[in-house]
Amino acid sequence: MTDRRHPAGWAAAALRRLDAERAERGPTPLAGFPLPEDWGITLLFKDESAHPTGGLKHRTARALFRHAIATGRVGEGTTVVEATGGHAAVAQAYMARLLGLPYVAVMPGREDPARAEPVRALGGECLFVTPPLAIYDEARRVAAARGGCFLDQFAWAERALDWRGDDLAGELFAAVPDPVWAVVGAGTGATAASLGRHIRCHGLRTRLAVVDPENSAYFPGWARGRIGQTTSA
Known part of the structure; x- marks a missing residue:
């Protein structure tokens, strides 16, 4: 039996939760696109909109959290911070909620309720920063100030997938x-x-x-x- 009181116990339980989430969803469907028969071409789309968060970033977010936990960058209660203006924030907020972790998305530009609402609906926090490229330094600062982890998808996603x-x-x-x-x-x-x-x-x-x-x-x-x-x- 895994002892949840030990840091490794929480990590093992969190990894199992991520694995269960993946197994529960199953493979996303392949959809055919109609082309003229005489072309002799079969065109298929992998429909990533079937994920609960509606896109490809769902897989990446799960892989990033899995990698961060397995390598010790994220533990029980760790505040997870990301610099992103896109759908990655929604997918990561979903994974953070699944694992009971605080989540902060640092987004480029002025306060935008429409972009922030999907993240906040999942329990995440949004901070808006200008100029846009300042989001990376701000994400590092927020993570350091809160004793958290800057997830940094551009640095880690290639290794995590x-x-x-x-x-x-x-x-x-x-x-x-x-x-x-x-x-x-x-x-x-x-x-x-x-x-x-x-x-x-x-x-x-x-x-x-x-x-x-x-x-x-x-x-x-x-x-x-x-x-x-x-x-x-």
């Missing part, structure tokens, strides 16, 4: 064993990295395409090898 077969890569390639192409949005880059490593690890012939909006920082970083490439503030 398991490329060996768990979660999205495992689900996708189990359902479609050897597709010609896998196409994924950039986001933090972690999902694309986990899919690419799965493809290489399993010797698949599948090619990977990563798409992102025009003027993204990713393209010049990839095309010209500019590792420190950023967009303007």
